[in-house]
Amino acid sequence: MKFLPIAALALFAASPAFAGTSFLIDFEKNWDYGTAVDNTYSALGVEFVNVLGLSNDADFTYFTNAPSPLGTASAATFDAPGYSNAYLNVAGGVDGALSFYYSSPDAVVGAIKAYSGLNGTGTLLGTIDLTANTNDYSNWTAATFAFAGTAQSFDLTGSANLVGFDNIAAVPEASTYAMLLAGLGLMGLVARRSRR
Template structure:
């Protein structure tokens, strides 16, 4: 009984269970030019469009989630930026898939809309086209509330964005599982 209580306490202490995990897959039939905006609970986008493949538009045929992807489209507007804001914050890292014709950069910031401290950056190499996808991880120290996607303008598409669990969260989860297994073996 004590082992089971300890396992439950370890699991509940894990930050991974503190909030719903971040997962954005853009699986929707997007109208051409439709903004992603506040489509996902707790996550908002600025100057990011959703794109879907159809008979006339099949650039993203090999995307991880086949129905839709996100694309930054600033149309040459001066002093305009594109952001993904997560008000609750993301700690440690962000995983995502991308495709694009040129190199691009994503930055993580401690405040909303690219404010606060720069926590980390990742440079994305060109995949050659929009049907070749790569997975990337942006690792950073601290909790990021926004991701500057401005450097992706016209050169990259995004799909399957997810928070990367902190190593301490994984360790706590594994420790709790090990204690439960030990309890079952003793019984």
């Protein structure tokens, strides 16, 4: 009987389902021009550095046809102290993949880089290049950035002042849920056998 609590503790400690954070950032609000996203999504465990929320208005009609039409985002860097890098930080970590939609008039090599630490620190886990898909930010492409390990930050500096983003999401992989369900099934079997 004492085996069951120990097995449950080992299962939850080892399962990647509990190592990463799940979220969907759709930027759906009216952003005043030049408004930083910053801690807007901190309740989801996500924070941004040097990323602006963008909404269309009478003077600014870019980023049309976005998956979530009210708002989008773009990394914004400047030649000023503190504004030279842009990040998406997830303290709880993202396991293996990040999905998003993007719009860009130019191909961008090294558009996003995944790092094991916050603000682009730690080990580089992967890099994704983005192809050009529009000339007026009206076309959006779904992309998945697969990388090795658990990322706590995504360096968006390579995409700054060029690429629009929408519907950024991190969802644990289906294999993670399958492994969790298999473990729970095994625990149920052990518990049933121990009752006999």
